[in-house]
Amino acid sequence: MTALPERFVERMKRTMEEEEAASFFASYDENAAHGLRLNPGKISRDGFTDRMPFSLTPVPWCPPGFYYNEEDRPGKHPYHAAGVYYIQEPSAMAVIEALKPEPGDRVLDLCAAPGGKSTHIAGYLGDRGLLVANEIHPTRVKALSENLERWGARNILVTNETPDRMAERFPAFFDKIVVDAPCSGEGMFRKLPEACEDWSEEKVAHCASMQTDILADAAKMLKPGGVMVYSTCTFAEDENERQIERFLAAHPEFSLDPVAQQEYFTPGKLEHTVRLWPHKLRGEGHFLARLRKSGDTEALETVQEEKVKPLSADVRRVFEAFCREALTFTPEGRYALFGDQLYLLADGLPRLNRLKISRAGWHLGTVKKGRFEPSHAMALALKPEEWKSGVDFSADSEEVLRYLRGETLFWDAAGKGWTIVTVDGFPLGWGKLVQGQLKNHYPKGLRML
């Protein structure tokens, strides 16, 4: 059993019925459930259950979500490197199911790293709309970018800003916002026992005050008629129901909407909010509230579009030559060159000047010395009909492991030039065929040791 902080135990006993508390504390003797969520941009639900080599059972409140057995270790499988699924705690999957993004929406994930909610949103948007994924911590934003890259998300903007700077730049801009707030993490004590050492009553109070500020900034960025989901992985009422009560009192233009799939959850102590309790479902502790801003979503356009300089004739020539060689199409839209890095910007992207950007859109590659070198992000976002030359390895082959380790592979095929390397048809990265060798372009930082 996890050694829970004494003051936490006292508070939970004070706020729960005796029988309920006994069953709540008994849940700490059980193992945490493990979950993964399929990538609808890469595989259908039926295809997924047929093809995955793991034993999977559905997470009832999340159609793309499944429980897996820990011993299957899906995080080590080549399909993980290909972004076919994302490993996510099953209760955390309820958050974006409650937000329900739709293709074409502009969605903000304000506290986004490492990207569980962002990849879930990107799956629902598909190639239409815009996901702005923001993370305040510079080291965590790197993991967020990498996870969105592996997912194959194209229409994204990844920023590394504070919520108040974001609010200045995006007034009434988003159709949907998720605030998956930094919190005291009580709901993670079973899964991450080290979280117990970090906990204190002062931390609960500090998180509550931080959440009040974050929510106030998020409210400014939502369009009238828009929807915002607030979530935490803690049990403290001050960070949950009381937080939302304070928010509603300060923001009369907001009201609570019922949370979808609520039949699987427990009502919170504020009407329409829900709790996910570890003794009542297979997952860790969570709180969810779905808030709606009054008004009409078709309102004002508040932000100027990013103005981009057309690419120089030289850059366009080398990029188009690459597309003719390696792809069946030339990506359409607004290109932007940042230094020597070429991006395709998402539609409706606002002005980016003076924002700290980690990724401005779909990173296509690097233009250097009159040549174009495609990026890992381009490979992972390509669909099977979009590349010309591909080398496929099966998931249980020695070659796939050698590719992921960064080794050069020998190849007797006659082809030459840029080629996509796939595992059972899912892109893993680039290779270059040169005189019977497959030169490895799997990024050094991602290689398996």
Ligand SMILES: C[S@@+](CC[C@H](N)C(=O)[O-])C[C@H]1O[C@@H](n2cnc3c(N)ncnc32)[C@H](O)[C@@H]1O
């Ligand atoms: C619960 S985690 C987010 C998890 C993420 N949504 C996911 O699903 O992978 C909360 C995030 O808020 C960030 N954060 C911490 N302090 C913050 C602040 N003052 N404003 C905004 N975000 C903050 C943390 O760095 C952390 O990445």
